[in-house]
Amino acid sequence: MNPALETLVLALATNEALLPPPRALFLGAHAHPSFHDWPDLTGWQPLKPLADAWDAAGFPRSDEPPSGSWPLVLVLPNKSRDETLAWFALARSRLEPGGTLVFALPNTAGASRFEKELSLATRDLVSLTKHKCRAFHATDDGQWNERVFDQWQSLGTPRNIPESHFITQAGIFSCDHTDPGSQLLADHLPANLRGTVADLGAGWGFLSDTLLRRCPNIQRLDLFEADARALACARLNLASHSREITYHWHDVTTGLPHTYDAIVMNPPFHTGQSTDVNLGCSFLTVAANSLRRGGKLFLVANRQLPYEAALGALGFAWRMAAENPNYKLLFADKR
Ligand SMILES: C[S@@+](CC[C@H](N)C(=O)[O-])C[C@H]1O[C@@H](n2cnc3c(N)ncnc32)[C@H](O)[C@@H]1O
Structure with missing residues (x-):
């Protein structure tokens, strides 16, 4: 109800x-x-x-x-x-x-x-x-x-993240600043990602923009996002990149249409006004089902979220790649 x-x-x-x-x-x-x-x-x-x-x-x-x-x-x-x-x-x-x-x-x-x-x-x-x-x-x-x-x-009209070219809109995730967790992940993403890559819960495109700037060997980047307004902002924010990019207004929990060499995400853990850790866990399950063998998962989460156990249960080999007082980076390989 x-x-x-x-x-x-x-x-x-x-x-x-x-x-x-x-x-x-x-x-x-x-x-x-x-x-x-x-x-x-x-x-x-x-x-x-x-x-x-x-x-x-x-x-x-x-x-x-x-x-x-x-x-x-x-x-x-x-x-x-x-x-x-x-x-x-x-x-x-x-x-x-x-x-x-x-x-x-x-x-x-x-x-x-x-x-x-x-x-x-x-x-x-x-x-x-x-x-x-x-x-x-x-x-x-x-x-x-x-x-x-x-x-x-x-x-409700388009607004800018200060000192950037990024366009956002009231109501979408982190519409007035870059999320500090996503920034931590962006600071640690490797430059050698290649092939087809997905950004799950892509928001207005911050992590996708980082990937496209840093990783010349990404052949195609697929954004999946549930909020149509955020996805529309991502289209604008990534318009200057000449790589193949696809945009999907999509509920990630229903699964993905393709498989990937790498997946990045800052998974959501709210449904409406309430905390919903299961939502984040279902993003991990979908990533496990959508990575090729040897594929790599890069995720950031608030420190208190129990994703380590979920990664283990899904058969990932994972490590804590970095942490600070608020966030942790979990990098995982699909075995
Ligand atoms: C923590 S935010 C991260 C946004 C973006 N990746 C960033 O780093 O700024 C999580 C995103 O997941 C989206 N989201 C929530 N539920 C979703 C679902 N079921 N399927 C796809 N995206 C979803 C939210 O709209 C939000 O943009």
């Missing part, structure tokens, strides 16, 4: 003015059985596992936030402040005059703070708390403060 989704659905069910919606748009769409009763619900979801679940439930989906306007716009934001405010503005830009916006967030993600922020633009709000989450909605009365929405809209 997703508590924020359940709270959103409850807010809809307990407010007759919101149902039944003739047409609705769902930003950050999550599938829910109650939506099967809705005549016309379009979803946008940049995270591949959730987009796949939405598709599997049979709802229509757009790869990009669709253009047009709707009388009802639902939003389930993620955990970044700038992304949430940018999604407030995105939702507003897709709303018909007189329409209603509905948001839901966990309390631990700052739901009451975001409700106050939204009230700066809309003044009146109706809210409901349940499942340690808060859902709030506002109906356009023609009096909203559009300047506030304009400021929030600018938080």
